[in-house]
Amino acid sequence: MVDLPSVPAADVPARAVVLDVREDDEWAAGHIDGALHIPMGQVPQRVGELPADAELHVVCRAGGRSARVVAWLQENGFEAVNVTGGMGAWADAGRPLVADDDRVPGVL
Structure with a gap:
């Protein structure tokens, strides 16, 4: 397997373009504010929604x-x-999360 570029969650830059590929229920429970949400199985069909000129943190x-x-x-x-x-x-590093409703955000 080829080594993929990676970055620890604690080191993701504040202004990074983040692509969250989790399922809808995982996203609703807690996600990174401002992240793009495209579940993994939908990425090929929705690739046009991704910025072509930015490094994506997936x-x-x-x-x-x-x-x-x-x-x-x-x-x-x-x-x-x-x-x-x-x-x-991300959560273990104390980085902020938001939820889609009034619940306390967390990771499923």
Whole structure:
């Protein structure tokens, strides 16, 4: 397997373009404010929604799905990096989360 570019969740720049590839229920429970949300299975059909001129920081719950999406994006001409440890590592690092409703945001 080819080594994919990656960055620890704690080191994702504040103004990074984040692509969250988790499912809708995971996103609703808690996500990074300002992130783009496209579930992994929809990325090929919705690739036109992604900025072609920005480095994408791709995140899922733990890093597996996002690694697969990073590989696919790179094969299709995008600059993308995997967020190591995913949303679990993001939350563990004390980085902020928001939820889609009044609940306390968390990671499913």
